[in-house]
Amino acid sequence: MAIKSVRELALKLLMQVGESGGFSHILINQAISNNDVSEKDKGLLTELVYGTLQRRLTLEFYLKPFVKKKMDQWVKWLLYLSIYQMVYLDKIPDHAVINEAVSISKRNGHRGKSGFVNGVLRNVQRKGVPSFSSINDPIEELSIRTSHPYWLVNRWVKMYGMDTTEEMCESNLKPKKISARIQPLKINMDEAQSTLKQEDIETEQSSLSKQGVNVLSGNVLSSSLFPEKLTIQDETSMLVSEMIDVESGMTVLDACSAPGGKTTHIAEKMHNQGTIYAYDLHDKKVKLVKEKAETLDLTIIQTGTLDSRLLGEKHNEESFDRILIDAPCTGLGVLRSKPDIKYHKKESDIYDLAQIQRQLLEAVIPLLKQDGRIVYSTCTVDVEENENQIKQFLNDFPDFEVDPSFFKQLPDSCRQLNGISDYGIQLFPQDFNADGFFITRLKRK
Numbered sequence: 313m314a315i316k317s318v319r320e321l322a323l324k325l326l327m328q329v330g331e332s333g334g335f336s337h338i339l340i341n342q343a344i345s346n347n348d349v350s351e352k353d354k355g356l357l358t359e360l361v362y363g364t365l366q367r368r369l370t371l372e373f374y375l376k377p378f379v380k381k382k383m384d385q386w387v388k389w390l391l392y393l394s395i396y397q398m399v400y401l402d403k404i405p406d407h408a409v410i411n412e413a414v415s416i417s418k419r420n421g422h423r424g425k426s427g428f429v430n431g432v433l434r435n436v437q438r439k440g441v442p443s444f445s446s447i448n449d450p451i452e453e454l455s456i457r458t459s460h461p462y463w464l465v466n467r468w469v470k471m472y473g474m475d476t477t478e479e480m481c482e483s484n485l486k487p488k489k490i491s492a493r494i495q496p497l498k499i500n501m502d503e504a505q506s507t508l509k510q511e512d513i514e515t516e517q518s519s520l521s522k523q524g525v526n527v528l529s530g531n532v533l534s535s536s537l538f539p540e541k542l543t544i545q546d547e548t549s550m551l552v553s554e555m556i557d558v559e560s561g562m563t564v565l566d567a568c569s570a571p572g573g574k575t576t577h578i579a580e581k582m583h584n585q586g587t588i589y590a591y592d593l594h595d596k597k598v599k600l601v602k603e604k605a606e607t608l609d610l611t612i613i614q615t616g617t618l619d620s621r622l623l624g625e626k627h628n629e630e631s632f633d634r635i636l637i638d639a640p641c642t643g644l645g646v647l648r649s650k651p652d653i654k655y656h657k658k659e660s661d662i663y664d665l666a667q668i669q670r671q672l673l674e675a676v677i678p679l680l681k682q683d684g685r686i687v688y689s690t691c692t693v694d695v696e697e698n699e700n701q702i703k704q705f706l707n708d709f710p711d712f713e714v715d716p717s718f719f720k721q722l723p724d725s726c727r728q729l730n731g732i733s734d735y736g737i738q739l740f741p742q743d744f745n746a747d748g749f750f751i752t753r754l755k756r757k
């Protein structure tokens with residue numbers, strides 16, 4: 313059946329992500345290109361899907377008093393979608409939301425269900441949604457109010473305390489700041505910012521990378537600089553390559569490189585001189601690294617498909633000046649842009665991934681030159697994958713230490729952050745209104 317409205321398309325996507333485990337960012341992009349969605353509706357579609365997914369547990373709590381029996385999945389998602397608009401979107405009047413929900417139900421051929429949807433939503437409109445003050449357990453209250461699973465909030469509170477966890481959960485609901493990185497071998501910062509200004513894109517320079525800009529207003533994807541001179545990349549992600557401390561002419565290994573954001577940044581920082589070996593698990597992903605390098609005219613990147621735990625079979629000992637392990641992780645630092653992660657991930661995934669991360673670290677040690685450096689990073693917020701991972705590593709490999717100059721080289725804007733520990737730096741999403749990252753740098757003593 314052809315999709316008639318943005319809300320109907322949003323409902324379809326919510327079902328795919330919420331019930332079938334699809335990835336929201338991939339499905340939204342596919343839906344936009346397959347359904348000829350107008351520029352104006354793109355924003356609304358994204359807002360509806362992300363907003364409803366982000367607030368799923370809160371919406372479940374809001375809906376509960378109004379529904380006594382089990383619902384079909386599509387009815388449940390239609391009600392979440394509608395309540396989301398009624399509670400969080402001021403611009404759409406309630407009666408319009410209800411009318412649209414009723415016509416979607418009818419259009420789906422469920423006349424009986426449309427009466428039910430109408431009744432529930434009119435009740436919500438009349439009585440209002442329940443208050444969080446009825447929840448006594450503070451962890452449960454935070455979990456439901458900010459829509460993060462109980463196990464995760466509980467875990468974060470134990471690791472980081474209530475205040476940091478609350479800030480993090482609230483920050484995960486805010487719209488994501490867009491940042492971009494200039495290709496400095498093609499354009500300098502002044503030129504780039506003035507071109508962007510002429511194109512009605514206001515930016516400010518990042519405090520985390522000399523190549524970075526934060527977009528204050530305007531659509532950076534429409535810029536003439538994109539994609540050959542400008543790469544979309546999160547600000548905290550840029551800090552990873554900054555902390556590798558590369559120089560032109562070095563030999564660098566990027567063990568987990570796809571889709572290539574950091575590999576290309578490293579190549580730019582090396583003035584496209586030297587060699588970078590960039591690996592990832594699957595051909596399709598490796599292709600993305602290759603394409604990104606070509607777009608940016610970076611020729612020193614040699615890509616390969618490999619399980620990097622087997623790197624020892626491919627490269628000689630002590631071959632690399634710098635090694636980056638931007639490890640596969642639970643991604644709990646990127647919930648703002650990938651809200652589905654918070655519902656799909658399980659606590660046991662943390663321990664499974666920590667094992668793989670450890671195997672990757674062990675695999676690269678022999679490949680590091682005596683005076684080389686390993687940067688280990690994740691885009692997650694969890695002690696097990698981050699601080700404890702490094703603590704355990706240092707315990708088992710006592711000839712290694714966290715490079716003391718790592719902390720000295722951190723940008724000023726990071727110095728006072730409470731995520732700094734003996735093992736590296738944990739950037740929380742609230743620190744820069746950006747992705748949460750853990751970064752550290754290891755060296756031989």
Ligand SMILES: C[S@@+](CC[C@H](N)C(=O)[O-])C[C@H]1O[C@@H](n2cnc3c(N)ncnc32)[C@H](O)[C@@H]1O
Pocket residue numbers: 567568569570571572573574575591592593594597618619620621638639640641691
């Ligand atoms: C966090 S992402 C890397 C992001 C990338 N560094 C960037 O900045 O664009 C982690 C990557 O590790 C890859 N990966 C997972 N297990 C791997 C393994 N055993 N060997 C190599 N790559 C692996 C995943 O496919 C994924 O692309």
